[in-house]
Amino acid sequence: MHFGIIGVINTILGFVLNMVFYNMLHWNFWLATGASYTIGSIFSYFANKKLTFKVEENSWQSVLRFAGHIIVCYFLAYGIAKPAVGSVMTGYSAAISEKIGMEAKAVEENVAILFGMGLFIVFNFIGQKFFVFKDGGGQGA
Secondary structure (H helix, E strand, C coil), rough: HHHHHHHHHHHHHHHHHHHHHHHCCCCCCCHHHHHHHHHHHHHHHHHHHHCCCCCCCCCCHHHHHHHHHHHHHHHHHHHHHHHHHHHHHCCHHHHHHHHCCCCHHHHHHHHHHHHHHHHHHHHHHHHHHHHHCCCCCCCCC
């Protein structure tokens, strides 16, 4: 239950940061998504550690496991999302971009951000449950 609530808050935070960094500040795809996941991950680590997985341990091992996990999830999720969306949207991006007044590349990358977020949520839960906080109680999951 806690993981879901924290996940919703973190997903909203990540979405807003992604949109601001990518669409308003015009950062490139990887910088925008990477920065938003770094910020969201800091919140997620402390919230899930205490509330979801009930871990009291304060060790660098736990922090390093979490950081490594986030990096793997990020590159796995967006390494799948960006090329998959590019393949699926070939031929559609131009038509959509004309209708909404956005560059075709920006349309594809915004969709890839959303798809990557969905993949990341799945990979993140599995990794936190079975790798990062595996020794914690996990009662809240």
